[in-house]
Amino acid sequence: MTTNTPRIKHGWFRAVLFFISFFIFVTFFDLAGIAIVSLLTEYSFKEYISDTALLMENKMMLLMMVCQLAGTLFTVWLFQKYINREPFSSIGIEFSGYKNDFIFGLLIGSGLIVMGFSILIIFNFISVSSLQFSFIDQLFYLCLFAVVSINEEIAMRGYILQNLSSSFNKYIALALSSLVFMIMHIGNPNMSAIPLFNLFLAGLFLGIYCIHRKNLWFPIGAHFTWNYFQGPVLGFEVSGNEVNSIFIQSLDGSDLITGGQFGFEGSIILTVFMITGIIYLDRKFSSSSKKLN
Numbered sequence: 084m085t086t087n088t089p090r091i092k093h094g095w096f097r098a099v100l101f102f103i104s105f106f107i108f109v110t111f112f113d114l115a116g117i118a119i120v121s122l123l124t125e126y127s128f129k130e131y132i133s134d135t136a137l138l139m140e141n142k143m144m145l146l147m148m149v150c151q152l153a154g155t156l157f158t159v160w161l162f163q164k165y166i167n168r169e170p171f172s173s174i175g176i177e178f179s180g181y182k183n184d185f186i187f188g189l190l191i192g193s194g195l196i197v198m199g200f201s202i203l204i205i206f207n208f209i210s211v212s213s214l215q216f217s218f219i220d221q222l223f224y225l226c227l228f229a230v231v232s233i234n235e236e237i238a239m240r241g242y243i244l245q246n247l248s249s250s251f252n253k254y255i256a257l258a259l260s261s262l263v264f265m266i267m268h269i270g271n272p273n274m275s276a277i278p279l280f281n282l283f284l285a286g287l288f289l290g291i292y293c294i295h296r297k298n299l300w301f302p303i304g305a306h307f308t309w310n311y312f313q314g315p316v317l318g319f320e321v322s323g324n325e326v327n328s329i330f331i332q333s334l335d336g337s338d339l340i341t342g343g344q345f346g347f348e349g350s351i352i353l354t355v356f357m358i359t360g361i362i363y364l365d366r367k368f369s370s371s372s373k374k375l376n
Contacts, residue, residue, distance in 0.1 A: 089168055094247055100162075102243065105155065108155075109151055112157075116147040117132065120143040120146055126141075148230045187301060188303065191308075196308075199347050200319075207335065210335060211331065221315060228310040232310065236299050236303045239260060239263065240290055243263055244294065272344070273320070278349040281357060284354065318330040319347045320342075
């Protein structure tokens with residue numbers, strides 16, 4: 084529990100300053116990561132900057148993301164210590180007592196994408212031509228998407244959402260943090276209106292759980308298994324990025340249904356999933372709050 088008053092009174096202002104600092108520090112750590120990678124591989128710093136797909140091809144994206152996570156952790160630590168004057172763990176990373184939230188998140192993330200894949204299979208929007216398995220590829224993607232989920236959740240739901248919540252009611256805080264989450268992905272390949280909207284809804288879905296349970300383990304778990312099962316297992320693009328997968332599949336039908344080259348995150352089926360999940364979680368937690376009162 085914190086006993087100190089934040090140096091900056093308004094949570095929304097802390098969130099804005101954090102986002103600016105986050106962008107600066109993470110960019111610096113990104114560039115440092117690329118510099119390290121260029122020393123370890125045949126490609127130059129300039130080549131990696133001009134074609135970041137090279138990082139995925141030679142498995143160096145993991146090192147890059149670890150550097151990015153280091154930038155995120157440094158920024159959050161800096162703000163927690165000197166601006167919020169709270170312990171780092173207060174962003175919601177204490178695992179004790181929240182194991183079930185993490186397990187539930189793992190199940191929800193994998194369950195939603197498997198359910199979506201199954202619907203597309205049943206109605207012939209996807210055909211699977213073959214299966215392939217590479218232990219090295221799967222280990223790489225497991226580690227990569229674990230780092231990605233921790234990185235994004237600590238920044239978005241851990242710091243930004245919690246500080247916005249101290250200035251606004253939960254719905255405004257959720258909407259603003261989800262908007263930031265959406266904007267962070269706006270430069271992804273093959274982006275269009277539906278994927279953007281679904282990313283916004285995903286921010287609401289993950290944020291509702293976080294704001295009521297006061298921890299990040301559900302969103303980290305759901306974010307991780309969603310990405311991992313979507314791409315490396317089932318063969319969709321992950322937010323527009325192509326990955327090697329176990330299922331070799333091809334899409335047949337409207338991008339509105341299948342998600343097209345952005346992945347299942349571009350499907351209106353996911354839109355329905357997310358809206359249903361948001362309504363369910365909000366009613367569930369609102370009902371629990373009324374019973375406690």
